[in-house]
Amino acid sequence: MNIVSDLAEGRRILAEAIGAAKRLVLFTGAGVSTESGIPDFRSPGGLWSRMRPITFQDFVASEAARLEDWRRRFHLMAEFEAAIPNAGHRAMARLVGSGKAIALITQNIDGLHERSGVPEDRLIRLHGTGTHASCLDCHERMEIAEAEAAIAATGQSPRCPACGGLIKCAVVSFGQAMPEAEMTRAEAASRAADLFVAAGSSLQVHPAAGLPVAARRAGARLLIVNRDETALDSLADRVLRGPIGRLFDPSDDAGRDGAP
CATH class of the missing domain: 3.30.1600.10 (SIR2/SIRT2 'Small Domain')
Incomplete structure (x- = not known):
């Protein structure tokens, strides 16, 4: 595991990994939407x-x-x-819309990925x-x-x-069965990935947290992008710490005091 906390270095690593990927899968949790003001x-x-x-x-x-x-x-x-989709949502929507990302798997229920432009056929809502x-x-x-x-x-x-x-x-409430069709789609996409980027998730909630593991076991590189430590940091090729929007989209620095 290699933890990177420097914003510029994190951006470089993320951009290079995404640029080299042929079958990118994005996985998102609540930390993506906290930058839009949703707790x-x-x-x-x-x-x-x-x-x-x-x-x-x-x-x-x-x-x-x-x-x-x-x-x-x-x-x-x-x-x-x-709430308004933030820079992270918009950057991920561009990756899906361009065909670079084959799927966006989300634990989020707020609708911000849809509003940012992620098409239905590439969006997998686990919860x-x-x-x-x-x-x-x-x-x-x-x-x-x-x-x-x-x-x-x-x-x-x-x-x-x-x-x-x-x-x-x-x-999907506590005690309610996970949606079978969505889980099947998510598992297939994870196994097909050559790069799996998990962003804004603590990676503690199962069975969703098993998807990065499945991707890694199938041969994908695993990057974790999160503000805090996650349950799967030791499994990742790189762990990038910092604001998700600013790591995915350097233009999100515009107007920020003291931004590097």
Whole structure:
């Protein structure tokens, strides 16, 4: 493992590795979006330090848990809508759009990769999305604003107008099964990569954290780009420490005081 904390050196290493790659796979976690003002979950002051997560089993079993989950979702949705894709999001979107990256695998639910221009066929959402909801039974889609209006009108959690099933925000909650199709796509992309770049993730959450391992075992180079130490630093070819947007996009220095 080689930890690089110098911004200029980190940029050089990342640019050279991406330039040489034929099958680049990008993997992102919450640290990519903190630079857009969206708090992460695990850090001190993050969401989970302030409130206990609501499990999938609690959501299904309890109306009180459903209403509390929805209250939190509406708050998060307001944060997502106010946020703007940052330099890291935009740089990754360019890599996907140019064909350099064969896939972008994300743990994020905020919709910022989509808004930055990453096409649907190259985006793999491991943990779903917080930008809409769906029925747990028939999978009918419902917009978050519709769910909010339904709760305001009835005082009860929303039900599917098509089948009467429970409507839930389309995120993967604790205790809920991972989406099989997305995991299959992510595993295939990871094994196909010759360069796997993990950015903004603590790499602690499984099975997602197994993807960099699978890529490495299949022969890919592994770069980890993160502000803090991760669970897989010892496995990486290089670990680049620093602001993700500025490492991916030197133009993000514009207007920053004291930027190198």
